Amino acid sequence: MPDELLVPAKTYMKFGVHIGTHSLADPMQQYVHTKKVGVYLIDIRKTDERVRIAAKMMANYEPEHIFAFAMRIYAQKPLLMFSKWTGIPAMIGKYYAGILTNPSLPQYKEPELVFISDPSKEANVIREANKIGVPIISLCDTSNEPYNVDLVIPCNNRGRKSLALIYWLLTNQYLREREVLGPDESIEEPVENFMVFL
Numbered sequence: 001m002p003d004e005l006l007v008p009a010k011t012y013m014k015f016g017v018h019i020g021t022h023s024l025a026d027p028m029q030q031y032v033h034t035k036k037v038g039v040y041l042i043d044i045r046k047t048d049e050r051v052r053i054a055a056k057m058m059a060n061y062e063p064e065h066i067f068a069f070a071m072r073i074y075a076q077k078p079l080l081m082f083s084k085w086t087g088i089p090a091m092i093g094k095y096y097a098g099i100l101t102n103p104s105l106p107q108y109k110e111p112e113l114v115f116i117s118d119p120s121k122e123a124n125v126i127r128e129a130n131k132i133g134v135p136i137i138s139l140c141d142t143s144n145e146p147y148n149v150d151l152v153i154p155c156n157n158r159g160r161k162s163l164a165l166i167y168w169l170l171t172n173q174y175l176r177e178r179e180v181l182g183p184d185e186s187i188e189e190p191v192e193n194f195m196v197f198l
Helices: 009-014 026-031 044-059 073-086 125-132 158-176
Strands: 032-036 039-042 066-070 090-092 111-117 137-141 149-156
Touching: 009 026, 009 044, 009 158, 026 032, 026 044, 026 090, 026 149, 039 044, 044 111, 044 149, 044 158, 073 090, 073 158, 111 125, 125 137
Parallel strands: 066 090, 066 111, 111 137, 137 149
Antiparallel strands: 032 039
């Protein structure tokens, strides 16, 4: 694991990336740092490490061979911004059964990799990706049970600030891995532009 984080620890904290839930699923125990006032707190070093691994994994595929999906409202704008910068196709909102398995559907996709924001909300995507044998990357909170997910990015996948930062980090790291950006460069788009405003 690199000594230096992608952003300072204070930034992860400010955006609430480390804030989990009151419950803890067994597979997520390895990503928890501590528990305070009944809330499990995620180890940001593990989040940072998994963002790097996910970006490297995604960079092995052409953008059009990745399918990214978000149902949760606060994940939709960040995902669309991620898609704008990376060229990775994104779909938001309701997921229609058969998108990954039924070639007769107009929305049919044939991805080689699937990226989702919440395994509990997007269980149908997981089911179909597993059916066709496609690996899955997912953002996961402490209460998520990612049994059929290949790569977990432990983070607060419910908060609008946290989701904005995670997608912004993934965008930058993916573009660095693809050599669109230099190792120390970032996109000319502030993280706030990835955020849903109320």
